[in-house]
Amino acid sequence: MKTTLITGIGELVTGDASLGDGSALGIVRDAALVIEGERIAWVGAEGAAPAADARVDAAGRAVVPGFVDSHTHLVFAGERSAEFAARMAGEPYTGGGIMTTVAATRAASADELRTHTRRLADETLLLGTTTVEIKSGYGLTVADELKLLEVAAEFTPETTFLGAHVVPAEYVDDRAAFVALVTGEMLEVCAPLARWIDVFCDTGGFDEDETRAVLSAGVAAGLMPRLHGNQLEHGPGVRLAVEFSAASIDHCAYLTREDIDALRGSGVVATLLPGADFSTRGPYPDARALLDAGVRVALATDCNPGSSYVTSMPLVIALAVREMGMTPAEALLAATAGGAAALRRDDIGRLTPGAAADIVLLDAPNHIHLAYRPAGRVVAEVWRRGVRVRAAR
Ligand code: NIG
Numbered sequence: 287m288k289t290t291l292i293t294g295i296g297e298l299v300t301g302d303a304s305l306g307d308g309s310a311l312g313i314v315r316d317a318a319l320v321i322e323g324e325r326i327a328w329v330g331a332e333g334a335a336p337a338a339d340a341r342v343d344a345a346g347r348a349v350v351p352g353f354v355d356s357h358t359h360l361v362f363a364g365e366r367s368a369e370f371a372a373r374m375a376g377e378p379y380t381g382g383g384i385m386t387t388v389a390a391t392r393a394a395s396a397d398e399l400r401t402h403t404r405r406l407a408d409e410t411l412l413l414g415t416t417t418v419e420i421k422s423g424y425g426l427t428v429a430d431e432l433k434l435l436e437v438a439a440e441f442t443p444e445t446t447f448l449g450a451h452v453v454p455a456e457y458v459d460d461r462a463a464f465v466a467l468v469t470g471e472m473l474e475v476c477a478p479l480a481r482w483i484d485v486f487c488d489t490g491g492f493d494e495d496e497t498r499a500v501l502s503a504g505v506a507a508g509l510m511p512r513l514h515g516n517q518l519e520h521g522p523g524v525r526l527a528v529e530f531s532a533a534s535i536d537h538c539a540y541l542t543r544e545d546i547d548a549l550r551g552s553g554v555v556a557t558l559l560p561g562a563d564f565s566t567r568g569p570y571p572d573a574r575a576l577l578d579a580g581v582r583v584a585l586a587t588d589c590n591p592g593s594s595y596v597t598s599m600p601l602v603i604a605l606a607v608r609e610m611g612m613t614p615a616e617a618l619l620a621a622t623a624g625g626a627a628a629l630r631r632d633d634i635g636r637l638t639p640g641a642a643a644d645i646v647l648l649d650a651p652n653h654i655h656l657a658y659r660p661a662g663r664v665v666a667e668v669w670r671r672g673v674r675v676r677a678a679r
């Protein structure tokens with residue numbers, strides 16, 4: 287198998303605390319790294335590097351693991367810029383615009399959705415995202431949810447069935463019938479294409495009993511649970527996530543002390559989505575309180591046309607640092623190993639032998655530049671599963 291040696295790495299963030307400087311990021315200075323096929327074969331001090339078939343010189347720049355964006359709604363049609371402008375003029379975000387996207391998405395063909403998703407997925411990749419999770423949820427009929435998941439599965443194995451996104455207009459007078467559809471025929475048709483089951487458990491979404499019904503049915507169908515909760519108000523999201531041993535509870539803008547205590551030691555990752563709080567002018571989550579309590583935190587984009595038309599994990603990192611009290615190191619860890627934990631993956635989000643060769647070369651001497659130089663072209667090159675996807679500028 288072909289090997290490639292990256293030399294001259296001024297700062298190598300391995301994401302393994304047992305390596306390098308002993309920090310949580312596991313930083314090795316003046317480092318080198320060997321890619322073999324799709325995997326990392328070796329990391330260490332440059333002077334000890336083995337020979338390889340090809341060589342790339344990082345010229346003193348930093349290398350970090352590819353970002354793991356563990357929460358997106360990438361398959362959709364249309365756009366909602368007017369809704370964004372209205373919000374910036376004072377309107378609140380309610381989730382009511384979701385049906386606008388549902389209408390556009392239902393009207394789009396699988397090919398149109400594929401083309402649009404490809405554009406967004408390529409954009410995320412060039413910004414350093416090497417693993418993306420993609421949810422359904424803009425179809426809300428059996429055929430349309432299937433259409434979304436078929437497209438999503440072409441881009442990632444991390445597909446999520448979010449039939450319980452909102453109750454569509456045609457069911458508003460009979461919510462129970464929609465929950466029955468989601469937990470019945472829709473789940474049966476969609477489950478083979480999904481790894482995860484998700485519910486929008488919030489005001490405007492689904493209540494505690496409905497959420498429990500959907501998660502239970504999803505688990506019975508072999509899907510693993512994750513949850514949207516506490517985005518728009520305080521609710522039962524954390525309690526349910528812990529009850530179901532969900533991989534992650536996402537948003538977490540409104541948490542009580544009891545929620546944080548319940549998350550501690552639960553194994554449930556708190557996934558924070560500052561792009562959504564930025565784009566809706568909602569409150570940012572209290573990342574400091576979560577981290578200080580020892581809760582595992584992930585950062586993701588929540589990319590969707592309504593609450594967060596954000597594809598950039600570097601922007602998310604910058605927001606987490608500037609607005610949520612995370613250090614640059616904590617934010618990078620949350621955007622890599624944290625996202626991997628939120629997807630229950632141990633083969634991504636770190637640069638150690640055996641892990642996926644998902645590599646971001648920064649045009650910077652260290653990882654702090656991701657937050658320090660927001661919206662700059664800090665990501666220079668990306669390798670995904672060992673394949674170099676961006677040539678040097
Ligand atoms: O995670 N709030 C629920 N779902 C999405 C937003 C969807 C939309 O507004 O289109 C979210 O923020």
Ligand code: FE
Binds near residue numbers: 588
């Ligand atoms: Fe979301």
